[in-house]
Amino acid sequence: MSEEVLQSIAKTLQLDEVETAHLFDLVRAGAGNARKKPARGRAARQVPENVQALMDAMIIAPAIVQDGHLDIGLAHHLPRRAADSSATS
Structure with a gap:
C-alpha cells in the first residue's frame, strides 16, 4: 500500500501523529507476512x-x-x- 494511500486513510480517520505512525507500522508488519492464498482448484x-x-x-x-x-x-x-x-x- 502506498504512503499516499496510508496518509489519506490517516487523514480520513483523523489520526494523530502517534496513531498514524502505528498505522504505518501495522501495514509494514503485515506486508512482511503477506502470503498468497493457496490455489483452490x-x-x-x-x-x-x-x-x-x-x-x-x-x-x-x-x-x-x-x-x-x-x-x-x-x-x-x-x-x-x-x-x-x-x-x-
Missing part, C-alpha cells in the same frame, strides 16, 4: 473416501461437507421420493 475440493461413503449412506437426509473456508466440497439434497412420501404421511 479441483485438488483442494477432493473429499476423503470415508466421508464420501458416509454421504452416500445418508439417503433420507440432506447433507453438505464444508472445508475450513466454509466452501462446499460435497452436497446432496433430500431425495424427492423421501420428501414426497413424508408429505403424504
Whole structure:
C-alpha cells in the first residue's frame, strides 16, 4: 500500500501523529507476512473416501461437507421420493 494511500486513510480517520505512525507500522508488519492464498482448484475440493461413503449412506437426509473456508466440497439434497412420501404421511 502506498504512503499516499496510508496518509489519506490517516487523514480520513483523523489520526494523530502517534496513531498514524502505528498505522504505518501495522501495514509494514503485515506486508512482511503477506502470503498468497493457496490455489483452490479441483485438488483442494477432493473429499476423503470415508466421508464420501458416509454421504452416500445418508439417503433420507440432506447433507453438505464444508472445508475450513466454509466452501462446499460435497452436497446432496433430500431425495424427492423421501420428501414426497413424508408429505403424504
